[in-house]
Amino acid sequence: xxxxxxxxxxxxxxxxxxxFTLRVRFSDDYxxxxxxxxxLGAVPVHPHIYSNGHICLNILGEDWSPALTVKSxxxxxxxxxxxxxxKAKPPDDAIYSMSKGVNSNPKHTSFAYHDDKV
Numbered sequence: 001x002x003x004x005x006x007x008x009x010x011x012x013x014x015x016x017x018x019x020f021t022l023r024v025r026f027s028d029d030y031x032x033x034x035x036x037x038x039x040l041g042a043v044p045v046h047p048h049i050y051s052n053g054h055i056c057l058n059i060l061g062e063d064w065s066p067a068l069t070v071k072s073x074x075x076x077x078x079x080x081x082x083x084x085x086x087k088a089k090p091p092d093d094a095i096y097s098m099s100k101g102v103n104s105n106p107k108h109t110s111f112a113y114h115d116d117k118v
Contacts, residue, residue, distance in 0.1 A: 034064035
């Protein structure tokens with residue numbers, strides 16, 4: 001199953017008024033297995049979001065819990081965007097985005113979750 005979730009950047013943030021869409025793909029093992037979540041179309045310029053739409057967010061990988069919902073994922077992503085102080089791509093964006101196409105599964109990436117300030 002696949003959902004598309006659209007939302008706007010929060011008022012008073014760097015992304016205020018910008019429109020975004022997430023693609024949420026559920027496996028047969030959901031909610032035990034986390035969904036695959038990527039940005040479609042306009043991808044926010046953010047230190048934890050790659051140009052191909054992949055999102056470096058711990059709850060989408062190793063910190064997933066079956067208690068989490070699509071709503072909690074969206075709130076976490078909106079919070080991540082809202083706390084950003086600068087619009088910048090991840091340092092390895094060009095290499096990563098080139099090696100992982102837009103249709104690749106971000107869950108096959110072992111992200112290093114080392115920066116919780118953005």
